[in-house]
Amino acid sequence: MNGWxxxxxxxxxxxxxxxxxxxxxxxxxxxxxxxxxxxxxYSDLCPQPPDPLAPENAILFMAGPLTGTVMxxxxxxxxxxxxxxxxxxxxxxxxxxxxxxxxxGLDGLVIRGRAERPVYLVVSHGQVEMRDAxxxxxxxxxxxxxALQERAGAKASVACIGPAGENRVLFAAILNDRDRAxxxxxxxxxxxxxxxxxxxxxxxxxTAIADPVGYKEMSLRLDRAVDKNPVTGKSLQVLGTSVLxxxxxxxxxxxxxxxxxxxxxDAEGISGEKIAESLLQRQSACYKCPIGCGRTTxxxxxxxxxxxxxxxxxxxxxxxxxxxxxxxxxxxxxxELGLDTITMGSTIGCAMELCECGAWDAGLxxxxxxxxxxxxxxxxxxxxxxxxLALGSKRLAAKHGRPELAMQVKGMEIPAxxxxxxxxxxxxxxxxxxxxxxxxxxxxxxxxxxxxxFLDRFSTAGKPEIVALFQDIAAVVDxxxxxxxxxxxxxxxxxxxxxxxxxxxxxxxxxxxxxxxxINTLERLYNLRAGFTRADDTLPPRFRNEEFQTGSSRHRxxxxxxxxxxxxxxxGWDPQGRPTAATLAELGLQDGRRG
Amino acid sequence: xxxxxxxxxYALLRRRLERRRLAVDGDGxxxxxxxxxxxxxxxxxxxxxLLDRGRGLLSGTMILVNGENIRLKQGLATxxxxxxxxDLFSPAGGG
Ligand code: SF4
Numbered sequence: 001m002n003g004w005x006x007x008x009x010x011x012x013x014x015x016x017x018x019x020x021x022x023x024x025x026x027x028x029x030x031x032x033x034x035x036x037x038x039x040x041x042y043s044d045l046c047p048q049p050p051d052p053l054a055p056e057n058a059i060l061f062m063a064g065p066l067t068g069t070v071m072x073x074x075x076x077x078x079x080x081x082x083x084x085x086x087x088x089x090x091x092x093x094x095x096x097x098x099x100x101x102x103x104x105g106l107d108g109l110v111i112r113g114r115a116e117r118p119v120y121l122v123v124s125h126g127q128v129e130m131r132d133a134x135x136x137x138x139x140x141x142x143x144x145x146x147a148l149q150e151r152a153g154a155k156a157s158v159a160c161i162g163p164a165g166e167n168r169v170l171f172a173a174i175l176n177d178r179d180r181a182x183x184x185x186x187x188x189x190x191x192x193x194x195x196x197x198x199x200x201x202x203x204x205x206x207t208a209i210a211d212p213v214g215y216k217e218m219s220l221r222l223d224r225a226v227d228k229n230p231v232t233g234k235s236l237q238v239l240g241t242s243v244l245x246x247x248x249x250x251x252x253x254x255x256x257x258x259x260x261x262x263x264x265x266d267a268e269g270i271s272g273e274k275i276a277e278s279l280l281q282r283q284s285a286c287y288k289c290p291i292g293c294g295r296t297t298x299x300x301x302x303x304x305x306x307x308x309x310x311x312x313x314x315x316x317x318x319x320x321x322x323x324x325x326x327x328x329x330x331x332x333x334x335x336e337l338g339l340d341t342i343t344m345g346s347t348i349g350c351a352m353e354l355c356e357c358g359a360w361d362a363g364l365x366x367x368x369x370x371x372x373x374x375x376x377x378x379x380x381x382x383x384x385x386x387x388x389l390a391l392g393s394k395r396l397a398a399k400h401g402r403p404e405l406a407m408q409v410k411g412m413e414i415p416a417x418x419x420x421x422x423x424x425x426x427x428x429x430x431x432x433x434x435x436x437x438x439x440x441x442x443x444x445x446x447x448x449x450x451x452x453x454f455l456d457r458f459s460t461a462g463k464p465e466i467v468a469l470f471q472d473i474a475a476v477v478d479x480x481x482x483x484x485x486x487x488x489x490x491x492x493x494x495x496x497x498x499x500x501x502x503x504x505x506x507x508x509x510x511x512x513x514x515x516x517x518x519i520n521t522l523e524r525l526y527n528l529r530a531g532f533t534r535a536d537d538t539l540p541p542r543f544r545n546e547e548f549q550t551g552s553s554r555h556r557x558x559x560x561x562x563x564x565x566x567x568x569x570x571x572g573w574d575p576q577g578r579p580t581a582a583t584l585a586e587l588g589l590q591d592g593r594r595g
Numbered sequence: 596x597x598x599x600x601x602x603x604x605y606a607l608l609r610r611r612l613e614r615r616r617l618a619v620d621g622d623g624x625x626x627x628x629x630x631x632x633x634x635x636x637x638x639x640x641x642x643x644x645l646l647d648r649g650r651g652l653l654s655g656t657m658i659l660v661n662g663e664n665i666r667l668k669q670g671l672a673t674x675x676x677x678x679x680x681x682d683l684f685s686p687a688g689g690g
Contacts, residue, residue, distance in 0.1 A: 230644075230655060230686040239606055241689030246605045250659055250682045272689075273609055293689070309689045442690060449688050450655050454666050488688050552662025 002210035003065035003503030004028060005107045008041070011121065011128050013194055014055060014113035018128050021110060029505060030588065033064030033107055035090040036479035036519040038079030041110065042088065043522060049530040052083035052186075053168060053193035055114035061101060061159065061199060062090075062108040064481035065503050068099040068207045069215075071222060072483035074177075074287025076101060076159075081530070082185035083193075084170045084343065084392055085411040085435040088526040089185035090478065092439070093159070095177025096287035097201060098481060100157035104203035115195040120160075122152060123201045133197040137166065140336040141175035144198055152200050160198035161188040162338030164380040168192045169390045171343035175335060179294075179305030180286065183340035184412065185434055186392075210504030218501050222490065226290055229489040231451070236293040236485060237283060241309035242272030244416075249317075251448055251457075252551025253421025256317045257366055258349040259407050259542055262418050263551040266322030270312050279328055291485055299325035304332035307341075313416035314345025315372055319352060326369035333373045337380035343392055346413035348375055350393040351385070353405050360400040362388070404541050410435035410532065419543050421553035422447040424455065424463040427563045430537045431467065433523035439484060441470035451488055460559050464567035472516030479519065518587045521571070521579050525589070534577040537564060598622070598677035602633050607685050608644055612637055626658060627671040629681065644685040646671075655686025 008021045021041065031037040038060045050056040059080040066073050076098030082089035101109065105126030118133035136144050141162040148158045157177055165172035165188030172188030173181045182188075191197070209215045227233045235243055248254045249267035256264040268274060279299060285292030296305055307315070307328050315327040334341045354360040362385045364375070378386025388396055393406035393413055407414055412435025419426035424443035432440035446466065447457040455466070476495060477484055492509045500506045507515075538544075543558040568575060572583030584590050599618040609615060617637055621629040627650065634642050645656045651671070652658070658665045659682040665673045675681060 230653070231688040235607060235685070235687040236689065238610070239687070243606050243687045244689040247657065247684055247687060250605075250662060250684075252662055273606065276610075439690065445688070448657075449686075450657065450666070451686075451688065452654070454664075456667055484690060485688070552659070 002208045003505070004033065005102055005105055005205070005207070007106055007126055008108040008110065009106060009126075009128050010110040010112065011130070012113040013111060013115040013119060013130065013196060016130055028065070029507065030515065030518060032476070032479035032515060033067070034062045034077040034479040034481035035079065035475060036515065038062040038077055038090055038108065039088055039519060039522055039526070041108070042079050043526055045110065045112070046081065049081055049086070049526070052081045052086070052190055055112070055194070057081055057190060058110055058112045059187060059190045059194070060108055060110050062481070063098045063101045063106070064479055066480045066482060066498055068102045069209065069502050070219060070288070070482070070498055071226065072286065072289045072291070072486055073481070074099040074289070075481050075483060077478055077481055078174060078182045078187045080187050080190045082187065082434065083168070083189045084186040086530055087410055087434050087532065088523050088530070089187065089434045091174070091182035091185050091187050092478060092481070093174065093176055093180045093182035094286035094483065095157065095180035097157040097159050097176040097180075099287050100201035100203070102207055103205050104201040105205050109199065111194065111196060114193065118195045118197050120148065120196065120198040120200060123199065124203050136197055138163065141338050142178065142336055145175075145178065148198055148200050152202055156200050156202035158198050158200050161191045162336060162380065164338040165189055165192035166197075167380065167382050167390075169339065169379060169382065170392050171340040173334070173338050173340045175338055177286075179335045181335065181340070184342065184437060186340070188338050207502070209502055211501045214501040218497055222494070223290065226486070226489045231488040232291050232485060236291050239272040239276055240283070240293050240295045242275055242307070242312050244309045245271040245312060246273065247448065248417060250552070251421055252548065252553035253418040254317055255313065255407075255416060255418045257320050258318065258353045258405065259418055261550070262421060262548045262553045264317035267317065269322040270316040270324055270327065272309070274324060275307075279324060286483070289483065291483075293485060297328050299328050302329055302332055304328070304335060306331040306335070310415050311341040311345070314342050318345055318349040319372075320366035321369045321372065323369040326372050330372040330376050333376040337376065339376060339380060342415050343413045344376060344379065346407060347389050347393040347396060348372075350397055350406050351389060354397065354400050354402060357402070359402045407540055407542070408436050409539060410536055412436040417444055418553065419539060419558050420548065420556045422457040423460045423559060423563070424457070424467055426539060426543065426558040426560060427463055427467045427567060428470070430539055430560055430564070431471075431567060433520065433527060440474055441467050442474070442484065443467060443470060445487070452491070458556060460562040464563050464570050467567060468570045469513075471520050472513050475516040475519040476512055479515070514587070518589065521583065521587055521589060524573070524577070524579060528578060537577060600629060600675050600677060600679050600681060602629070602681045602683060605682065605684050606687050608641055608683055611641055611644065612639055621675055622677040624675060625671060626660070626665055626673045626675060626681070629675055645683065653686060655688075657684040658682070
């Protein structure tokens, strides 16, 4: 088989039994791999949404048909039901673990049940072996990876949890290849609840290419396109993702002190430009990636990876902190302990506002840079104020009687773009299948950065159509599985060319977009079954009612109601956001009730 | 030069010019003329980071006048006035 390995294995951690999960050619054509195939298989395995931390829940590690081939293809997707949001969730991570999983002979690994004692899994030669993790349970993610690589060889790639995942913190991350994280949605807690410390993958199988000549020619073209593009060929390399700090701040939508302002006065001090001239040691890159947006940094006390834009914001402007070293060290701590930096920082910001208004007497204050790492550690070990922070912002704010102070959608904290500054981004947050996430449809690209075309960020006209299109393209990229930053340099036709040369599957651009639409619709069906309704496709009242008084996004609110009906119509969903029978038929999802 | 137009450089432009800002006596000029004047004054070329050969905006270039993208105004023909702040970003991205 070209592209795919043609093998997905299910392991039950309770019984130790493993078996091959049959996947038809038709299924691969309709869902590709990664996120799409993962969500499809998950829906079939867990048709009734289970308690995310119960043994009945499944967690899938998925590679895609392009994994291990073209540039940026070392990535993988983890799919499960999120303990943070209760939605279907997939979380993406870079590094080389995805490529290692395929070299080990698998397109995907499905894990069910709960081990009696801590275990880890080793994948090689298409087989999965369960081993005792007693000696590594309790270790942080860096020591865990080191210990397992000593056993399995330096070439092995390890995806693991740290103490936060073991302690089932609702936003625990999965770390691999040192500091790459499947961060969002708390799937590290799902591993922890299964007593699963890590998955190790190693092997030497190559992904077969259907059209080697076409592939070579296309790869050269791709190299040139990425190199020539000013974003992928220059900006991301030199300045990393934090180049966005000054850009978003200049647009008056850099969320400051829990989204109460859109301009952070100390933005320069935490910008990508500043990182480049202070903490930066060198750039770092995932498997086969010429872009290399990663930053290896050093502070006075430590060194590590990051901070990326989202993290700079979450521990910086969001908390009124401008001490770059403190931000970087909080980032290192999140990586070591296994926590999502966005939810961690956002939850601390929510806590600061709760304390300021007297709803919670825990002593968290704006700008208190010196305590960031301590709060991160307390959260990972669920102790002191960390016991409350470990709830995430939605549960924390509700517990202290001020639910409106959590800046989240469906329980997931929204990231570093205030939706009042970009109406399309607002709609994307509200309708994302995993809650407040910018990656489901990165509308900042057209609304702020002007790629591939420039759109008026304050207009709602045409936004429902474009959000749906961006969501569909994102689902395709997540299912192939590639890095989303490639989208700055290539469009849908390059994606279908990649699929064709690698797998031989020639479905064309339109059909590929339909695959994206099918995946988004399938995720919608799952969330409906999990109890979500139109009422959940919304944003916190702050964005709908409160205006900024300064900055270039002042006097604006989110106008969701102007867009939501149209968005449902574009999607072929009824006014309650439920896919119609005609839509299900068109997408071949007639068995949609079952998922 | 309190009444000048203030130009602020970011990202790769800042690295190239090794400066963060420049005050230009550009009251009443179009953005295009302002930038040409700024290039002269800065003593180093930088417009190639922002404009294409036909002197249109490169895809992805962000030029803000008082926080508003000139693409939403009259593009490079947008007039600037003393006291205005012009932010220049060469094409950039992240996530
Ligand atoms: S662009 Fe960055 S995140 Fe994407 S594959 Fe390359 S290094 Fe990894």
